[in-house]
Amino acid sequence: MSDPIGQVRAAFQAEASAQTLDPPALELERLERLRVRFLGKKGDINALMRQLGKLPKDQRRDFGQAVNALKTEVNDALLTLKAAANTRAEAAALDAGWLDPTLPTHATDARVDGLPAMGHQHPITSMLDTVIDHFTGLGFEVASGPEIEDTWHNFDALNIPKDHPARDMWDTFYTTQGEVPRTHTSSVQIRTMQTQTPPIRVISPGKCFRNETIDATHLAAFNQCEGLYIDKGVSLGHLKATLEGWIQRLFGPDLQIRFRPAFYPFVEPGLDLDAQCFLCHGDGHNDDGVACPVCRTKGWLEVIPCGMVHPNVLRNCGIDPDIWSGFAFGMGFDRLVMLQHGIDDLRRLYNGRLDLVRQL
Ligand code: DAH
Numbered sequence: 001m002s003d004p005i006g007q008v009r010a011a012f013q014a015e016a017s018a019q020t021l022d023p024p025a026l027e028l029e030r031l032e033r034l035r036v037r038f039l040g041k042k043g044d045i046n047a048l049m050r051q052l053g054k055l056p057k058d059q060r061r062d063f064g065q066a067v068n069a070l071k072t073e074v075n076d077a078l079l080t081l082k083a084a085a086n087t088r089a090e091a092a093a094l095d096a097g098w099l100d101p102t103l104p105t106h107a108t109d110a111r112v113d114g115l116p117a118m119g120h121q122h123p124i125t126s127m128l129d130t131v132i133d134h135f136t137g138l139g140f141e142v143a144s145g146p147e148i149e150d151t152w153h154n155f156d157a158l159n160i161p162k163d164h165p166a167r168d169m170w171d172t173f174y175t176t177q178g179e180v181p182r183t184h185t186s187s188v189q190i191r192t193m194q195t196q197t198p199p200i201r202v203i204s205p206g207k208c209f210r211n212e213t214i215d216a217t218h219l220a221a222f223n224q225c226e227g228l229y230i231d232k233g234v235s236l237g238h239l240k241a242t243l244e245g246w247i248q249r250l251f252g253p254d255l256q257i258r259f260r261p262a263f264y265p266f267v268e269p270g271l272d273l274d275a276q277c278f279l280c281h282g283d284g285h286n287d288d289g290v291a292c293p294v295c296r297t298k299g300w301l302e303v304i305p306c307g308m309v310h311p312n313v314l315r316n317c318g319i320d321p322d323i324w325s326g327f328a329f330g331m332g333f334d335r336l337v338m339l340q341h342g343i344d345d346l347r348r349l350y351n352g353r354l355d356l357v358r359q360l
Pocket of ligand 1: 184227264267270305307308331
């Protein structure tokens with residue numbers, strides 16, 4: 001029995017699987033010829049369709065469906081082959097050096113000062129690059145960990161036992177399986193100390209999540225960067241010098257900073273590095289006596305919580321606190337960007353409006 005659809009399918013498959021041509025431009029021409037031959041107005045598939053009228057009525061439906069299926073099949077196969085040829089063409093163009101994907105767009109709808117808008121980094125991304133550049137320059141490596149953590153890494157190992165009130169310091173989301181979208185990047189300290197032997201020097205930037213009431217300085221999803229240095233004889237002096245150097249790199253030598261005792265269960269002693277408020281310059285009020293909305297009259301902003309790694313934390317990770325000591329810090333990235341650019345409301349960085357980020 002003759003099978004006209006099968007014959008066309010076999011003919012197409014034979015052609016399609018024939019050797020692809022070089023250069024890709026020739027291959028694209030070959031594929032276009034195939035398209036015309038099989039899918040064109042006078043092509044083989046339309047010829048099949050025209051046979052439909054000559055068939056007995058009860059066969060027309062099946063035949064029509066089978067021809068349509070073949071049409072889709074041929075179309076999909078040609079698209080796949082075309083995409084492969086285009087990829088090869090782009091790679092060849094890049095190799096030859098005449099395709100410059102960094103050239104500005106000609107888009108007319110995205111213009112700044114009459115010129116096509118060039119894309120640029122979001123300020124949070126450039127802060128990320130600066131952090132990595134600075135700390136890798138000091139010999140730190142970049143470590144990462146999962147955003148959905150187990151409670152042991154997020155809390156217990158960090159000396160925050162279950163049912164201890166210290167856990168309330170973090171407004172925590174829980175998944176229905178009892179895991180936590182990590183409340184801080186400190187969990188990466190633990191993962192690093194479990195898998196590396198000291199000396200250890202890592203930073204770990206990443207997203208964190210808290211059940212916060214959102215306001216000018218708090219978000220439910222935000223960016224943090226953890227730092228950890230474990231070695232023999234590491235002291236508070238090393239911590240202070242390291243963070244002072246970092247703040248100076250970011251803001252220059254004139255920004256006033258101070259270290260203040262603070263409680264974090266995973267460090268002893270614990271500290272907060274505060275920077276003078278960029279808006280009221282430490283006065284707490286503006287010239288008319290109105291309370292500063294950024295620091296809420298404190299005159300200072302908490303920028304980098306830090307401290308000396310608690311011996312319990314070292315022990316939890318199998319590191320002997322009688323031999324090794326270290327410091328850790330966890331900076332709110334978004335805060336640093338606020339400080340860097342004098343932004344009074346964190347939400348501005350995430351609302352997707354270009355008028356702010358274009359200024360930065
Ligand atoms: N993980 C703390 C938080 O998110 C911040 C922090 C405080 C990190 C002190 C540290 C540290 O490494 O030493 O609130």
